[in-house]
Amino acid sequence: MLAAFAVVVVVFGVVARADAGLVQAGTYVAIFAPAAIGLSVLLGNVNQISVGQAGFFGIGAYAVGYLTVNQGLPFWIAAPAGIVVAAIVGVALGFIALRFRGHYLAMATLAFGLIAVGVFHASPLLGRASGITGIPFPQLGPLTLNGYPAYWAAWIVALGAALLTLIVLRGRAGRAFEAIRNDELAAEAVGVPTRFWKIVAFAYAGALAAAGGAMFAAFLGLVNPDAVGVALSVDFLLMVVLGGGGLVAGALFGAALIGFLNVAGHQYDNWREVVYGGLVIAFVVFAPSGILGAARAPFVRARRAAAAKAARAPSRAEGHGTSFPAVRAPSDEPLRVDGVTKRFAGLIALDDVSFALRAGTLTSIIGPNGAGKTTLFNAICGIGRPSAGRIAIGGVDVTGRRPHRIAALGVGRTFQNARLFDEMTVLENVVAGAPRAHGKDAAANASALLARMGLAHLAGVLAKDLPFGERRRVELARAAASEPWLLLADEPAAGLNGDERRRLHADLAALRDAGTTVLLIEHDMKLVMAISQRVIVLNFGKVIADGDVATVRNDPAVVAAYLGTAS
Amino acid sequence: MLQLLIAGLTVGSEYGLIALGIHIILRATRAVSFAQGEFAIVGGLIALSIVDALHVSVWIALAGATLAGFALGIAFERVVLRPAGRAGETGATIATIGTVFVLLYGHALVPSWGSEPHPFTPFWPSSNVTLSLSKGEPPLVIPAQSIWVAALLAVALVALYLFFERTYYGKAIRAAADNPLGARLIGIDVRSTRAISVGLGIALAAYAGTIIGPITLVGGAAGFALTIKGFVAAILGGLESPVGCVAGGLVVGVLEALVTAQFGNDVAEPIVYALLLVMLLVRPQGLFGRRDAVRD
Numbered sequence: 001m002l003a004a005f006a007v008v009v010v011v012f013g014v015v016a017r018a019d020a021g022l023v024q025a026g027t028y029v030a031i032f033a034p035a036a037i038g039l040s041v042l043l044g045n046v047n048q049i050s051v052g053q054a055g056f057f058g059i060g061a062y063a064v065g066y067l068t069v070n071q072g073l074p075f076w077i078a079a080p081a082g083i084v085v086a087a088i089v090g091v092a093l094g095f096i097a098l099r100f101r102g103h104y105l106a107m108a109t110l111a112f113g114l115i116a117v118g119v120f121h122a123s124p125l126l127g128r129a130s131g132i133t134g135i136p137f138p139q140l141g142p143l144t145l146n147g148y149p150a151y152w153a154a155w156i157v158a159l160g161a162a163l164l165t166l167i168v169l170r171g172r173a174g175r176a177f178e179a180i181r182n183d184e185l186a187a188e189a190v191g192v193p194t195r196f197w198k199i200v201a202f203a204y205a206g207a208l209a210a211a212g213g214a215m216f217a218a219f220l221g222l223v224n225p226d227a228v229g230v231a232l233s234v235d236f237l238l239m240v241v242l243g244g245g246g247l248v249a250g251a252l253f254g255a256a257l258i259g260f261l262n263v264a265g266h267q268y269d270n271w272r273e274v275v276y277g278g279l280v281i282a283f284v285v286f287a288p289s290g291i292l293g294a295a296r297a298p299f300v301r302a303r304r305a306a307a308a309k310a311a312r313a314p315s316r317a318e319g320h321g322t323s324f325p326a327v328r329a330p331s332d333e334p335l336r337v338d339g340v341t342k343r344f345a346g347l348i349a350l351d352d353v354s355f356a357l358r359a360g361t362l363t364s365i366i367g368p369n370g371a372g373k374t375t376l377f378n379a380i381c382g383i384g385r386p387s388a389g390r391i392a393i394g395g396v397d398v399t400g401r402r403p404h405r406i407a408a409l410g411v412g413r414t415f416q417n418a419r420l421f422d423e424m425t426v427l428e429n430v431v432a433g434a435p436r437a438h439g440k441d442a443a444a445n446a447s448a449l450l451a452r453m454g455l456a457h458l459a460g461v462l463a464k465d466l467p468f469g470e471r472r473r474v475e476l477a478r479a480a481a482s483e484p485w486l487l488l489a490d491e492p493a494a495g496l497n498g499d500e501r502r503r504l505h506a507d508l509a510a511l512r513d514a515g516t517t518v519l520l521i522e523h524d525m526k527l528v529m530a531i532s533q534r535v536i537v538l539n540f541g542k543v544i545a546d547g548d549v550a551t552v553r554n555d556p557a558v559v560a561a562y563l564g565t566a567s
Numbered sequence: 568m569l570q571l572l573i574a575g576l577t578v579g580s581e582y583g584l585i586a587l588g589i590h591i592i593l594r595a596t597r598a599v600s601f602a603q604g605e606f607a608i609v610g611g612l613i614a615l616s617i618v619d620a621l622h623v624s625v626w627i628a629l630a631g632a633t634l635a636g637f638a639l640g641i642a643f644e645r646v647v648l649r650p651a652g653r654a655g656e657t658g659a660t661i662a663t664i665g666t667v668f669v670l671l672y673g674h675a676l677v678p679s680w681g682s683e684p685h686p687f688t689p690f691w692p693s694s695n696v697t698l699s700l701s702k703g704e705p706p707l708v709i710p711a712q713s714i715w716v717a718a719l720l721a722v723a724l725v726a727l728y729l730f731f732e733r734t735y736y737g738k739a740i741r742a743a744a745d746n747p748l749g750a751r752l753i754g755i756d757v758r759s760t761r762a763i764s765v766g767l768g769i770a771l772a773a774y775a776g777t778i779i780g781p782i783t784l785v786g787g788a789a790g791f792a793l794t795i796k797g798f799v800a801a802i803l804g805g806l807e808s809p810v811g812c813v814a815g816g817l818v819v820g821v822l823e824a825l826v827t828a829q830f831g832n833d834v835a836e837p838i839v840y841a842l843l844l845v846m847l848l849v850r851p852q853g854l855f856g857r858r859d860a861v862r863d
Contacts, residue, residue, distance in 0.1 A: 043657070047657065049657045049660060049661070096847075099848060100847065101656075102660065103598070103599035103659075103660045104847065106599070106601070106660045106664075107802075107843065108843075108847050110601075110795065111795070111840045111841070111843040111847075114795060114836070114837070114840040115841055115844070118833070118840060121833055122833040122834055238665075241661060270673070270675045270676050270682075271676065272672075273671070274668065274669050274673045274676065276665075277667065277670075277671075277672070277673075280661060280662065280664065281647055281662045281665040281669070284661050285651050285653075285654065288654045
């Protein structure tokens with residue numbers, strides 16, 4: 001897609017060389033494209049809205065204006081300086097953005113954009129309302145980048161930015177973005193440092209916008225506050241929504257469309273903007289994936305149907321007796337929970353819970369609904385800091401650590417409601433389960449794991465198309481992908497039929513046999529009694545019984561808790 | 568100093584009403600209306616046209632603009648918020664930003680409106696109220712318009728209070744906002760309560776844009792700035808608290824007046840925006856809101 005776009009750029013450049021107006025229009029598109037690509041990554045890949053993209057564009061433009069005109073530095077120093085400053089400001093905005101989502105994030109980024117314009121407007125160094133004029137054209141050896149040469153220079157930068165973005169999105173960053181977009185909490189639980197990647201995304205988007213802004217200042221020779229105001233931020237949003245968020249080519253396409261509409265409609269100033277506003281609304285409502293997204297939709301649908309068909313084919317070589325690679329916990333005590341208490345406003349969900357697990361064992365936690373089982377799992381995984389007490393995993397105190405750091409130690413987790421990455425295929429889900437593995441290895445390992453679990457035929461199916469029972473096993477596969485030595489499984493058998501239950505049972509036993517210490521929340525007593533070495537009973541946040549299966553089954557407190565008599 | 572306070576409270580009333588509109592729409596639809604300030608501008612312009620075309624009193628124009636705002640709000644809900652809501656919170660937010668463009672550049676296309684602001688007939692053609700506080704100091708001059716704005720703000724608040732607390736329909740709207748499914752189960756038409764809530768929110772914006780008209784002019788391109796100040800007010804007071812929204816508006820108005828007097832308008836605007844960021848970071852639930860109202 002990008003190659004096709006590059007061809008169009010070259011052909012247009014050759015055909016239009018005699019028409020200064022067309023060349024200028026083409027240059028404009030290249031100037032605005034990087035900012036659109038950056039916003040497309042934010043909005044489409046990481047699902048973070050920004051209404052402040054023009055602020056970064058302004059930083060790039062003003063950096064070139066100020067450093068070349070006031071300081072006499074060459075463009076080639078001024079532009080990178082602006083990009084670096086924008087990236088740093090992007091990191092700062094990213095930190096702020098961590099706190100918000102949805103319309104709060106829109107407000108916060110809008111405030112940033114307005115503050116940026118306000119600073120440009122108020123600063124005497126930056127020429128206040130009239131901005132900076134007389135910015136020299138960049139000099140490349142004997143060549144002055146102005147007019148026709150500027151077209152080529154701008155497009156080399158824009159296509160370079162597009163290519164760089166494609167490469168970034170194909171790698172670990174892209175996988176992390178995709179996981180965050182689908183389900184932030186699940187992404188953290190499989191070990192994706194979501195905060196880090198969100199900040200990276202804001203810095204990257206800011207840097208790209210600044211590159212565009214630097215070209216704007218250099219090729220137009222001026223910059224002023226009005227040129228980099230909120231209207232431009234909205235134009236960037238429009239380009240992304242129109243072309244299709246999350247698609248690099250979509251952002252280029254959107255930039256091209258708006259660029260030429262701007263030129264074609266330049267005498268209909270107000271009408272043009274009214275149409276833009278209407279287009280934004282219409283696209284959000286009727287084509288949320290943009291023009292390119294809509295054009296791709298038939299292919300995506302066909303691929304989805306083919307995958308679903310392949311999945312219906314009888315799976316061969318089921319293999320009873322899945323085996324997993326052997327793992328070893330770094331200590332004899334993979335998990336120690338010490339006096340953990342968790343209070344929510346007025347409610348004590350966990351009350352001084354203590355226990356320790358021995359390596360390579362399978363322990364079940366049972367208890368009535370609301371007993372605090374899932375809260376305990378969350379506390380162990382780092383989702384919500386305990387109000388009191390300490391948690392050590394593999395001999396390391398992890399109390400208060402972020403979930404992704406705990407996952408990175410070698411801890412896997414499945415959720416009560418099977419939080420898969422719904423817009424990703426089964427294979428991609430499992431690849432995402434091992435976020436530190438590298439490209440080819442990651443895919444090969446994930447395929448092998450799916451094959452071992454008898455799930456290979458589902459590899460290409462989108463997670464949201466999976467039947468309920470398969471979702472559970474795919475989530476287990478995702479948790480197993482990082483080869484964890486401690487696995488927390490939250491009611492993995494809930495809602496499964498007998499056959500699915502038996503297979504899940506076998507998977508859990510196989511994981512334990514491979515050396516993984518398993519902690520299981522389960523309501524199905526038969527399953528609990530069959531595979532557990534030890535049972536811990538929680539009621540009202542307290543451990544009321546702890547021991548082997550026989551002991552717990554006959555414990556009067558347990559019987560009372562389950563039958564509801566006063567104890 | 569007191570003079571500044573009065574000027575601040577006067578524009579603050581407008582911010583408070585805009586914030587209140589944002590609050591009502593957010594409660595009902597879970598979407599934040601970025602178009603609120605723009606609707607205030609359009610409301611003021613409609614009132615202006617009513618006076619110019621029909622030669623009626625400003626009071627009728629105020630009623631007309633408020634009703635027109637209500638109708639625009641119903642249309643806004645039907646054409647933008649409801650369909651865009653299916654695209655999720657981010658989608659709905661983007662669509663309301665699109666609405667800003669339609670209104671901002673659309674109103675400039677109307678020949679008698681244009682993109683420049685216009686003066687507006689005062690609500691009371693009288694001079695100012697002058698109070699002598701103490702000898703030797705300049706007397707305190709309260710513009711009659713400020714008194715009217717305060718009175719009209721109070722009228723709007725009392726009317727809203729009575730509507731939401733004392734009428735069946737007002738209670739139905741609150742029930743539907745708090746628990747749409749539960750409201751549906753007891754027979755409330757949640758679709759129409761949503762539409763009416765948005766209508767009310769936009770009517771408030773139009774009302775605000777009109778009553779402030781004699782002081783700040785009507786029309787122009789200031790709508791987005793108004794929205795932001797409404798946000799700052801709403802965030803300051805707590806997006807979930809109607810009283811907080813109005814109080815926040817007054818605080819923002821006074822603050823803006825003080826900073827402008829001290830450092831000039833160029834500095835005041837960024838400071839108000841920075842206040843939004845700081846509030847979002849430090850106390851996103853507002854000065855009066857509860858903590859648990861914010862996340863997710």
